[in-house]
Structure formats: C-alpha cells, structure tokens
Amino acid sequence: MKGERGIIPIFIPHMGCGHACIFCNQHTITGDAGQPSPESIHHEIESCLKTMRQPIKELAFYGGSFTGIDERLQIQYLEVAKAFQDAGEIGRIRVSTRPDYIDDAIIERLKNYGVSLVELGCQSFDDRVLSLSKRGHDSLAIDRAVSLLKTHGLAFGVQLMYGLPGDDDTRFLNSVDRAIALAPECVRIYPTLVIRGTELETLESYHAPTLEAATRASAEAVRRFSRAGIDIIRIGLQKTDLIDFDAEVKDGPLHPAFGAWVMSFLFFEALLPEFKRLNPNDRILIRVHPSQASYISGQERINITRFEAALGRGVRFKISADATVRRDEVWGVIDDKTAFHIHIMNPEV
Numbered sequence: 447m448k449g450e451r452g453i454i455p456i457f458i459p460h461m462g463c464g465h466a467c468i469f470c471n472q473h474t475i476t477g478d479a480g481q482p483s484p485e486s487i488h489h490e491i492e493s494c495l496k497t498m499r500q501p502i503k504e505l506a507f508y509g510g511s512f513t514g515i516d517e518r519l520q521i522q523y524l525e526v527a528k529a530f531q532d533a534g535e536i537g538r539i540r541v542s543t544r545p546d547y548i549d550d551a552i553i554e555r556l557k558n559y560g561v562s563l564v565e566l567g568c569q570s571f572d573d574r575v576l577s578l579s580k581r582g583h584d585s586l587a588i589d590r591a592v593s594l595l596k597t598h599g600l601a602f603g604v605q606l607m608y609g610l611p612g613d614d615d616t617r618f619l620n621s622v623d624r625a626i627a628l629a630p631e632c633v634r635i636y637p638t639l640v641i642r643g644t645e646l647e648t649l650e651s652y653h654a655p656t657l658e659a660a661t662r663a664s665a666e667a668v669r670r671f672s673r674a675g676i677d678i679i680r681i682g683l684q685k686t687d688l689i690d691f692d693a694e695v696k697d698g699p700l701h702p703a704f705g706a707w708v709m710s711f712l713f714f715e716a717l718l719p720e721f722k723r724l725n726p727n728d729r730i731l732i733r734v735h736p737s738q739a740s741y742i743s744g745q746e747r748i749n750i751t752r753f754e755a756a757l758g759r760g761v762r763f764k765i766s767a768d769a770t771v772r773r774d775e776v777w778g779v780i781d782d783k784t785a786f787h788i789h790i791m792n793p794e795v
C-alpha cells in the first residue's frame with residue numbers, strides 16, 4: 447500500500463481549537479492569513495492532483511481541530527472535498543481532531559460528507575502528561591471518542607507524542623500499548639520539539655528529550671505498532687502537522703529526516719546481532735526493498751560506521767534494492783557462503 451497511496455494534505459491552523467496546548471504555537475497565527483478559504487482549498491487540491499503519481503489519492507484536513515471549526519465553514523470545506531470524491535478524483539477523506547471534539551452528530555456529519563477516517567490527536571494516554579501539557583482532556587476522552595467512532599463504523603488513527611512534560615520512556619510506551627489495544631487503523635509518532643512562542647519555551651522545569659532518547663523510544667514504538675499490524679503513516683513532524691514547523695525550533699530532538707533516522711536505527715539494531723553471530727570477515731551482500739535500501743547504510747553511512755565499530759573490523763557491503771523483497775525484511779549472504787534472513791520489526795522470529 448505504501449508508495450501507491452498519496453495524501454493531499456490541507457493544513458488548517460488552529461482554527462476552531464479553542465485550546466492552547468503547551469507545545470503548540472498555532473495560537474500565534476492571527477487573522478485570516480491562517481484560515482484558507484474553500485476556494486483556495488479547491489485550487490490546492492486541483493494543483494496537487496496534477497502532480498500526484500500515486501494511483502490511490504486521499505485528502506486529509508490536518509492542523510487544528512477540524513470538528514471544532516464553525517459548522518458552516520466545516521461543511522464548506524467538506525463540500526469541496528466531497529465534490530472531488532464524487533468525481534472519482536480522490537478516494538478517502540480524512541480529518542484530524544481532538545478526542546473531545548467527537549460526538550454522535552459530528553460523526554454523522556463527517557460520514558455524510560464522505561469522511562472515512564478520523565485521526566485523533568491523543569498525544570498521550572497518561573493523564574498527568576495530558577494535564578501538564580494543558581491538553582484540556584484526559585485519557586477517558588480518548589476512550590470515549592474511539593468508542594463512538596467504532597459504534598458508527600468510522601475508522602480512526604492515533605497521533606502520539608514522545609517527551610511531553612511529565613513523560614518518560616515507560617509512560618510513552620504505555621501510551622503506545624494503550625493505543626495498540628484500541629486497534630487504530632494508523633498512527634503518527636512525533637517527538638516533542640520546543641517551538642518559539644510556545645508556553646513550553648518558557649517552562650524552566652522542562653528538559654527536552656535528546657535526539658538519541660527520542661530515536662530509541664520512537665524505534666520501540668515503531669516495532670510495537672508494526673508487530674500489531676498498525677500502519678505507521680509518519681514518524682516525526684512535518685509542516686502540515688500539529689505545529690507551524692516554519693517557526694524556530696528552540697530545543698528538542700530536531701532532525702530534518704527524523705522518520706528515516708529512526709528507521710535506519712531500527713535496521714541497525716536488528717542486523718547487528720545477526721552480523722555478530724555470523725562474524726563476517728570480508729563482505730556482506732544484502733537484498734532489501736528499494737524503499738528501504740538507504741536504511742541499511744543510514745544517513746552519511748552512519749550504520750556502516752556503527753557496524754564496523756561493533757564488529758571491530760571493516761567489512762564491504764553490497765546492497766541490492768530488490769522489489770521482490772518485502773518491506774521490513776532483509777535477505778543476505780555473509781562472506782559468499784552463509785545466507786541469512788531477518789525481519790527488522792521482529793528479529794527473533
């Protein structure tokens with residue numbers, strides 16, 4: 447499915463939110479500049495459709511809390527999306543919103559306009575973390591929203607953040623497990639960044655997670671979600687997500703390609719024990735899915751450096767991108783004689 451599906455992201459900043467989460471700077475966006483008109487959304491979708499090559503095209507309203515927008519404007523946006531859907535130009539329509547902005551009437555409206563997936567900005571399932579982050583809802587609100595969405599047969603996704611105030615690895619991974627137990631269709635994972643203009647920037651007691659801690663915790667979350675068969679649609683922030691990424695990042699695990707960074711770390715962690723066991727002396731031939739070939743060596747060959755340091759010797763790598771290899775699997779041969787096969791998300795299997 448990945449690679450065949452393209453999402454047209456429509457960013458609607460903070461509109462309708464009414465909250466001021468400690469990590470969010472969208473309340474600093476003022477005036478109409480942050481509020482796209484239905485006409486501008488129409489043009490944006492049209493221009494995206496012209497350049498998209500993926501056969502499956504979806505539309506997503508991201509940013510603030512879609513279901514909290516003034517109802518008339520919400521319907522105008524949805525009418526634009528539905529017209530493209532009715533014309534067969536896009537498939538699914540998804541929206542993102544807060545868990546406490548979901549009720550029966552809202553769900554019915556979304557369904558009437560062809561929305562088939564709601565991404566819930568949960569961020570954490572830990573009530574203390576939610577409270578310290580000034581989310582304005584507790585974990586019960588998440589359970590309630592999911593229960594309503596399930597009752598109405600609407601698919602849902604979950605967005606989680608790592609490193610919020612009061613959060614730690616144990617709490618974050620508990621949130622991951624709570625999310626898995628709800629069986630969402632998809633998930634997004636974000637490390638917390640300290641953005642200029644947020645309350646988090648002024649919170650002296652807060653210590654942002656390091657890149658290494660965020661990488662390790664996110665990698666473990668990816669493993670758990672993958673094993674549960676939950677589609678991970680993003681690791682790390684992008685402009686169309688919860689915050690205005692153009693603003694200055696003051697602290698936190700900022701990385702220009704955090705998702706790829708986490709994935710290459712996962713490949714390293716899964717492959718190293720196998721390499722140690724098979725003890726290569728000369729060269730390692732590897733076949734991997736083309737979309738994941740770069741994860742073997744990592745950015746700026748960091749994994750090769752790590753492998754060589756851990757093995758105590760230099761080894762030649764020959765990496766072949768092979769579309770017949772399934773994603774998250776690696777096939778290889780050590781020193782032209784010993785074959786191996788490993789599943790990155792579940793290396794013990």
Ligand code: SF4
Nearest residue numbers: 463465466467470510
């Ligand atoms: S993160 Fe979402 S809910 Fe929180 S203030 Fe920003 S837009 Fe509102």
